Amino acid sequence: MTAPLPDGPITDAEIRKRQRSRALAMALVLGGLVILFYAISIAKMA
Structure with a gap:
């Protein structure tokens, strides 16, 4: 279910x-992937 639409036009601030x-959100996902790949690389070296 979606949220109701605002009454007026969407402002630039919104x-x-x-x-x-x-x-x-994208930065957090990419950062998580970097950490995951780093941890996998360290695990494979050990």
Whole structure:
């Protein structure tokens, strides 16, 4: 189920806030992958 649409047009501030939260989520995912690959590399060397 989706959230109801806002009554007015979407402002630039709301768009920037959504972009910032999406960018933060992507950064966390990429950082997690980097840490995972690093840990796998260390484990294979040992």
